[in-house]
Amino acid sequence: MTSKLTVLLVLVAGSAAWGASGIAALQPAPAEELTDKVRGFLKKEMRLLADGGRVIEQALEANDSKAVAEVAAKMRETFVHKDEVTTLDLRVLQAVLGEDFVARDKAFHDLARKLELMAKNGDITRQRALFGQMLEACAVCHKAYAPDAPVLE
Ligand code: HEC
Numbered sequence: 001m002t003s004k005l006t007v008l009l010v011l012v013a014g015s016a017a018w019g020a021s022g023i024a025a026l027q028p029a030p031a032e033e034l035t036d037k038v039r040g041f042l043k044k045e046m047r048l049l050a051d052g053g054r055v056i057e058q059a060l061e062a063n064d065s066k067a068v069a070e071v072a073a074k075m076r077e078t079f080v081h082k083d084e085v086t087t088l089d090l091r092v093l094q095a096v097l098g099e100d101f102v103a104r105d106k107a108f109h110d111l112a113r114k115l116e117l118m119a120k121n122g123d124i125t126r127q128r129a130l131f132g133q134m135l136e137a138c139a140v141c142h143k144a145y146a147p148d149a150p151v152l153e
Contacts (some may be wrong), residue, residue: 030097031146038092041085045078046149053135053152056115060128068127069119076112097145104144108137 031039052075059067094102115130135151142149 029146029148030101030144033096035092038089038096041089042093048078049075049138050150050152053138056131057152060124060131063124065119065122065124065127068131069116072112072116072119076109076116078109101141101145104137104141108134108141111137 031042034042052071055071056068059065059071090102111130111134115127115134118127118130138151142151
């Protein structure tokens with residue numbers, strides 16, 4: 001009796017898990033709903049962030065605050081300040097991904113600004129801690145909007 005019940009429970013739990021992953025697979029990641037143009041901008045921004053992140057990682061290892069400040073400034077400037085991005089594009093981004101996405105993106109750029117300031121002051125320990133926070137922000141945002149997106153690898 002116990003073993004039959006166990007088998008039944010395993011079957012039920014198994015099919016529930018299969019059902020849940022089936023549903024998840026059918027739903028596209030939110031970023032896939034963007035227009036090609038806006039998605040193109042976003043991907044370009046992301047590649048710049050990934051390249052910048054790798055350079056900062058090395059610069060921190062080498063205690064090179066000057067390089068950190070330069071790259072953090074580039075990361076801070078990406079996307080929103082680009083002339084090619086029109087108000088309409090930003091509206092698309094906001095409409096598809098929501099206010100929360102825009103707020104996260106803004107918060108991320110604020111972190112880049114802070115890192116730039118710290119790097120200019122030369123405090124390497126605080127730069128390392130802040131860079132850790134930035135990488136966490138990458139991962140948290142990806143989890144919500146693009147679960148398959150890599151961070152620095
Ligand atoms: C505000 C949210 C957000 C933050 C913060 C963020 N990302 Fe992303 N990232 C995205 C989204 C959304 C995509 C998916 C883009 C797509 O597929 O259209 C993405 C995709 C990527 C990709 C894949 C790009 C491609 O060509 O497909 C890389 C690499 C990446 N991010 C790196 C980073 C790194 C590194 C950081 C932090 C330094 C970061 N991202 C921070 C939202 C974010």
